Amino acid sequence: MDILIEAITPTFNYTSTSVLHYQFLLTVWWNQVKIINVVEQMVWEAMDSVLEQKSGICRCEKCQADIVAYALNQLSPHYAASKLGEVLIKTGALDRDIQVSILVALTEAVEIVSANPRHEKE
Numbered sequence: 157m158d159i160l161i162e163a164i165t166p167t168f169n170y171t172s173t174s175v176l177h178y179q180f181l182l183t184v185w186w187n188q189v190k191i192i193n194v195v196e197q198m199v200w201e202a203m204d205s206v207l208e209q210k211s212g213i214c215r216c217e218k219c220q221a222d223i224v225a226y227a228l229n230q231l232s233p234h235y236a237a238s239k240l241g242e243v244l245i246k247t248g249a250l251d252r253d254i255q256v257s258i259l260v261a262l263t264e265a266v267e268i269v270s271a272n273p274r275h276e277k278e
């Protein structure tokens with residue numbers, strides 16, 4: 157019996173250490189400060205409404221990524237330092253002009269990408 161407990165105990169200790177280590181890593185990740193481009197977040201958020209206004213636009217991952225990339229190349233980045241756990245940004249604080257520019261860039265991007273999809277047209 158003693159032998160059995162000794163055999164199990166190191167495993168148990170290892171497991172609980174792993175859980176603590178995992179929790180530690182999670183906390184570090186959650187509080188890690190990253191530089192993010194707020195405009196990129198806003199472009200992703202605005203894309204759905206732009207796509208809804210147009211019919212027959214491919215919504216596959218490739219085309220969506222191309223649309224966002226094209227739009228972002230038209231726009232000036234706006235960087236903010238944020239903890240990963242707080243990536244939800246108060247975009248309302250940004251200039252309204254930026255929001256208008258985003259819609260203009262996205263509309264153009266949707267037209268360009270849908271006319272030249274990087275895959276066979278369906």
Ligand SMILES: [Zn+2]
Pocket residue numbers: 214215216217218219220273275
């Ligand atoms: Zn597509």
